[in-house]
Amino acid sequence: MPRSDEAQAFFHAVYSAVQEIPPGKVTSYGHIAKLVGTPQRPRQVGVCLKHLPDSTTTPTPRFHHTNVPWQRVINAKGIVSPRSQPSGAHNQAAALEAEGVTVTTGPLGELMVDFGEFGWFPAVLPSEEAQRVGASDEEGEEGSENGD
DNA sequence: AATATGACGTCAC
DNA sequence: CGTGACGCCATAT
Numbered sequence: 001m002p003r004s005d006e007a008q009a010f011f012h013a014v015y016s017a018v019q020e021i022p023p024g025k026v027t028s029y030g031h032i033a034k035l036v037g038t039p040q041r042p043r044q045v046g047v048c049l050k051h052l053p054d055s056t057t058t059p060t061p062r063f064h065h066t067n068v069p070w071q072r073v074i075n076a077k078g079i080v081s082p083r084s085q086p087s088g089a090h091n092q093a094a095a096l097e098a099e100g101v102t103v104t105t106g107p108l109g110e111l112m113v114d115f116g117e118f119g120w121f122p123a124v125l126p127s128e129e130a131q132r133v134g135a136s137d138e139e140g141e142e143g144s145e146n147g148d
Numbered sequence: 149a150a151t152a153t154g155a156c157g158t159c160a161c
Numbered sequence: 162c163g164t165g166a167c168g169c170c171a172t173a174t
Contacts, residue, residue, distance in 0.1 A: 003171075007170085007171070010170095011171095028156085028157085029155075029156050029157080030156065030157055030158090033156085033157085038169090039157090040157085040158095040168070040169065041156090041157095041168090041169055041170070042156040042157050042158095042169090043154070043155085043156050043157085043168090043169060043170075043171090044156090044169070044170060044171070045155080045156075046154070046155035046156060047154075047155080047170075047171050047172075048155090048171090049155055050154080050155055050171095050172090051171080051172080070155085073155075074155090075155080075156060075157085076156070076157060076158090077156095077157095080155090081155040081156080082155085083154080083155045084154080084155085088155080089155080092155085150174105151173105151174085152172105152173085152174080153171105153172085153173080153174100154170105154171095154172090154173105156168105156169100157167105157168090157169105158166105158167090158168090159165105159166090159167090160164105160165085160166085160167100161163105161164085161165080161166100
């Protein structure tokens with residue numbers, strides 16, 4: 001685990017941000033990346049969760065697979081990242097449903113989650129808010145969402 | 149030490 | 162609106 005201090009800080013920030021996600025809600029890697037101040041590294045967020053330590057295999061990890069709701073993080077397409085092991089994604093979907101999140105399976109087996117219903121967007125930057133409002137022509141605009 | 153991958157996102161075409 | 166290319170950087174070979 002030769003991670004530099006900076007990298008370690010990044011990991012820490014990511015884990016903390018993920019812990020902020022309330023049960024029954026989901027968000028994207030990109031959003032977490034933004035929250036931690038590195039919007040250009042959504043992939044690294046995935047790396048963090050991938051290397052999320054297990055409370056049983058590690059001595060005293062500050063964050064581990066049990067206290068970090070890694071399951072609530074999906075990709076921007078609103079789909080559970082297929083990653084390498086299908087069972088993993090399926091497991092994630094199951095964990096989400098266990099929290100009350102409705103996961104629908106697409107024709108290709110993609111595990112889709114409705115962001116408009118379960119999406120969690122905490123510290124949306126003012127610039128984005130402005131951009132949202134700036135959109136002039138919207139037709140299929142559904143209501144916004146807010147969990148907290 | 150160098151090269152290949154990946155739990156992603158955005159832009160260009 | 163689908164596909165391709167690039168950026169990013171910790172891990173794995």
